[in-house]
Amino acid sequence: MPLSEHEQQMLEQMEQALASEDPRFAHQMRGGTTLAVRRRRLVLGILGVVIGLALVVVGVNTTMWVGAVGFAVMVAAAAYAFTPVKEGDASAQAAARTKGRGPTPPKGSSSFMHKLDERWERRERGQ
Template sequence: MPLSNEEQKTLEELEASLLAEDPRLAHAMGSSRTPKRAHGRRAGLAGLGFLLGVCLLLVGMQTVWVLSVLGFVVMFGCAILALGSWRHMSHEPKEKVRPPKSSPHPSNDFMTKMESRWRRREDDGRL
C-alpha cells in the first residue's frame, strides 16, 4: 500500500532529522541497500542460470527425466531471482534526503508539529 503525500513528507522529515542528529546511525541504517550495479549483475547471472535451466530441460527430455525436473527448478529459481533484482533496481531512491535548513534544532520543530497534529486529532475525536 503506497504512502500518502502527507505520510511521505512526514517520513522524509523523520529521515532528515535522523540524519541531522546522528549521521553515523543514519548511514548504518541506510547501508543495507545494495547498489544498482550489484542488482544488475545478479539479474544478469540469473539470466545465464535460466538459459542453463533451459539446456538441462531439453537434455533431460532426451535422456533422463530427472534432468528435466532439475532444469525446470533452476529456471524457476533464476526467474524469481532476476525479477526480484529487477524490482530492486527500479525502486531505488534517486536523490538523498537533505536535512531542513531553517532551524538549528530540526527535531524540536518536528516534535512540535507532531504534538500539534496529535492534539488536533484528540480534539476532533478521531482517536
C-alpha cells in the first residue's frame, strides 16, 4: 500500500532532520558508493599526475611541446581527482550495480527511503 502525500512529507522531514543531526550516520545509511568512486578517482588522478610528470621530464630533454602536454595532463588529472562526487552521479550508481547491492531505488527516491521500504516489507513477510 503506497504512502499518502502527508506520510511521504513526514518521512522526508525525518530524513532531513536525521541528516542534519548526524550526517555521518545518514551517509552510512545511504551507502558507501560515493566513497568507492572518490577512491577510484583519487587513484586515477595520482596515476595521471605521475604520467604527466614523466612527460614533463621527457619534454625537458626533447621538445617543449611534450613538456606542455605533460603539464596539461598533470593539471587535468589533479582536477579530476579532487572534483567532488555528486550523490546522483551516474558512475556512483554504476558502481552500486556492479557490486551487487541489489536493485537501485526508483527514480526520485533516496536510497535511505528504499532501505526503509525493504525493511518494512521484510517485517510484513515475517522474515
